[in-house]
Amino acid sequence: MKLNGKFVLRQVAGNWVVLPLSDATVNFNGMIKLNESGVMLWRLLEQGKDREALADMLTTVYDVSREIALEDVDEFLNKLGRAGCIDLQ
Amino acid sequence: MKKAIYTAHMDDLMPLIRERLAAGQSVCFSPKGISMLPMLRQGVDTVTLSPITAPLKKYDLPLYQRDSGKYVLHRIVRVGDTLTCAGDNQVVLERGLRQEQMIGVVTAFTRGGKTHTVDERGYRLYCRLWHHTRLLRRIWRGLIRRTKRLFGKKSIDETKRH
Numbered sequence: 001m002k003l004n005g006k007f008v009l010r011q012v013a014g015n016w017v018v019l020p021l022s023d024a025t026v027n028f029n030g031m032i033k034l035n036e037s038g039v040m041l042w043r044l045l046e047q048g049k050d051r052e053a054l055a056d057m058l059t060t061v062y063d064v065s066r067e068i069a070l071e072d073v074d075e076f077l078n079k080l081g082r083a084g085c086i087d088l089q
Numbered sequence: 090m091k092k093a094i095y096t097a098h099m100d101d102l103m104p105l106i107r108e109r110l111a112a113g114q115s116v117c118f119s120p121k122g123i124s125m126l127p128m129l130r131q132g133v134d135t136v137t138l139s140p141i142t143a144p145l146k147k148y149d150l151p152l153y154q155r156d157s158g159k160y161v162l163h164r165i166v167r168v169g170d171t172l173t174c175a176g177d178n179q180v181v182l183e184r185g186l187r188q189e190q191m192i193g194v195v196t197a198f199t200r201g202g203k204t205h206t207v208d209e210r211g212y213r214l215y216c217r218l219w220h221h222t223r224l225l226r227r228i229w230r231g232l233i234r235r236t237k238r239l240f241g242k243k244s245i246d247e248t249k250r251h
Contacts, residue, residue: 012105017097019105026109028118029135031097038093072093079094 001077003045007085018085032083041076103160110193115139120162124176134200138193145172148216150195153186166220177219180227
C-alpha cells in the first residue's frame with residue numbers, strides 16, 4: 001500500500017487538493033480535498049510509511065484512541081484507493 | 090478527528106482550472122446549475138474545456154469570469170466588438186463581455202454516458218435551432234407566468250424570490 005505517483009498534492013487558494021497527473025486532460029470530477037490531518041497522512045504516505053505509522057501520527061497529534069485512529073486511517077486509505085491514488089493490496 | 094478527505098467545491102478549484110488551461114492542458118468537470126439545460130444536466134453531464142487557441146465564434150461555449158468574479162459557462166450568441174452570451178435555458182442575453190474574460194472553451198461533452206465533440210453535425214444543429222427559438226421560449230414562459238398569475242398561483246421565479 002503506497003501512493004502510485006499518479007497524483008500530486010497541491011495547494012490552491014488555501015485548499016489542499018489531490019491533483020491527477022494526466023497527459024492531456026485533468027479530470028476535476030470528484031477531485032478530493034484534504035484537510036490538515038489529511039495532508040499529514042498524505043505526507044507520511046509519500047515517505048513510504050505504513051498504516052500503523054499513520055495511526056501513530058494521529059494518536060500523537062490528536063486526542064484519539066488507537067482503535068479510532070486505525071479506523072480513520074482505514075477510511076482515509078479506502079477513499080484514496082477508490083480515487084485511484086494508491087494501489088491497495 | 091474531522092474527515093480527512095472531502096470532495097472539492099468547483100469554485101475552489103477554478104484557480105487550478107485556469108492554471109491547467111494556461112499550461113495547455115484540457116480539463117474535465119461537471120458544470121453547476123440549470124442555465125445550460127437541456128444540453129448539460131448538473132451532476133450528470135460533463136464538459137471538456139480546452140485552451141482558447143483561435144478567435145471565439147458564435148455558438149462556441151466558453152467558460153468566462155464576470156467582473157463580479159463569478160465563473161460562468163454560457164454560449165456565445167453574438168460576436169462583435171464585445172461578446173454576447175446566454176445559457177441555453179435562459180431567455181435574457183448577457184452583453185458586453187470581453188475576450189480577456191474568456192478562460193477556456195468546450196471542445197467535447199459527455200451526455201448520457203456518450204461523449205460528443207462540438208464539431209458533430211447534430212450538436213451544431215442543436216446550437217442553431219435552440220438559439221433561433223429563444224424568442225419563442227421567452228414568449229411561452231411569459232404566457233405561463235401570466236396564466237399562473239391569473240389563477241393566483243405564484244410563478245417559479247416569484248417562489249424562488251421568497
